[in-house]
Amino acid sequence: MTLSFKTLAGTALAASLMMTSPLIANAQEFTLKVQSSDAAGVPNFVIEQEWAARVGKMSGGRIAVEMLPVNSVVEHAETQDAIAAGIIDGHITDTSYFTGKDPAFGLIANPVGAWSAPSEMLRFVEYGGGKELMNEMLEPYGLHFIGAVTPGLEAFVSSKPLDGVADLKGLKMRAPEGMVQEVFAAAGASPVNIPQSEVFTSLDKKVIDAADATVFSTNQAMGLHDVAKHPVYPGFHSMPMLEVSVNKEKWDSMPEDLQTILEVSVRDLARDMDAQLAMKDMEAVAKARAEGGVTIHNWSAEERNKFRKIATSQWEKVAGRSENAQKVYDTLVKYLTAQGMI
Known part of the structure; x- marks a missing residue:
């Protein structure tokens, strides 16, 4: 059952005060509770769980990512506020959920007709100014954008x-x-x-x-x-863009090597999600052609x-x-x- 936002915010404040102790600060360990917009068990969420495990290995255990399914802590459209309040640490979610706060979120999340392949969108994000735009829009809300992934181009x-x-x-x-x-x-x-x-x-x-x-x-x-x-x-x-973002204060508190690990791991997640989900589509296309009746x-x-x-x-x-x-x-x-x- 999803708890109220106010109740969770109070709990998060108490936890954040505890985290200021010198012992924890010196440990250089970070736990990230990341809520997904996908349900437990669906292919997207399984791929995200595999990413979380890789981050742990890549960081030598210094980062522990706990993936949480949709609506497990807060409603899917409340994750942005929950991250800012410290209720959760991050999300993998459709940026268009926050269009009500700024139409820019909807436009960058799914500019209808813009993309013919995931690689086109990912190039825009990484090298065409998309990443800088996302951080310019998200940082006033207390979030830092790490990177983007996508479930793929709709047929x-x-x-x-x-x-x-x-x-x-x-x-x-x-x-x-x-x-x-x-x-x-x-x-x-x-x-x-x-x-x-x-x-x-x-x-x-x-x-x-x-x-x-x-x-x-x-x-x-x-x-x-x-x-x-x-x-x-x-x-x-x-083709929807799913953002991987975390609490900005937590991001800023991480050493540069861990920030780099997260950035590189998200780029790998984007490739992994594209490849695995595209394989399912290609298998379905091959089956449709083999069975006939579909052009x-x-x-x-x-x-x-x-x-x-x-x-x-x-x-x-x-x-x-x-x-x-x-x-x-x-x-x-x-x-x-x-x-x-x-």
Whole structure:
């Protein structure tokens, strides 16, 4: 049962006072309680637990990371405040959960249409200004951003052949409210808000022709390809960024070698998560092709760029909603332009 935020904050304060004792300070050991946005047992959480074990080995036991499943200490949208208060020490979570605090979090977390592969997003974060932006936005809230990971690019479910932007015109499709709907509408589609649980029935009864659902392997496991036999894979529209962040005071108290270990380990976690989850998708794709009856469409780089250019007009609307959102927009567009992606 999740305890109240105030109760946990009081407990955290008492614990922090105890941690100021010279004995503990001299031990140079750090325990990090990190809450995930994933449930216990799902592949993402298992991969995160493996990362936690590696950090312990890499640091010679000087860092102990305890991975906690979603909502185990606080609700998933409260982790940012809980880290600042010392209730937990860090999180691996979707940055868009904090869009209510600043629209910039939603824009950097999932700029719809920006990425066609995890490597593109990770390059932006590490070398294109994303990491610096995240710390500029998070540090006022008492957090330090270590790095980013992602569960991968979502596939697109369709009962009609889709080989490019032109095929989206008039397409009846399911999309969640917000920027995803706005981008698809700007591309000529007719998006509607339907719960994930109703996607199969809506496709089967031809209420919709297509859907923004999730990754290929999960879409297949849910039977969506039985009623929508023209999936687009790899997808072209959505890939969430999961941030790995910790309490800034705790980060600042760590020696440089331990900070470096965490930074390098998160880069490895990103590669590990991408590789393991991509393997599941590729196995599902191979099975779908072997069984027949499904035609998998893969958009060209040119068509992906067309969709990305349409998406930028919607990013620009978000940019006007806060100073940080404008910084995200400017940095993102500059990076994509330099990379020849728009």
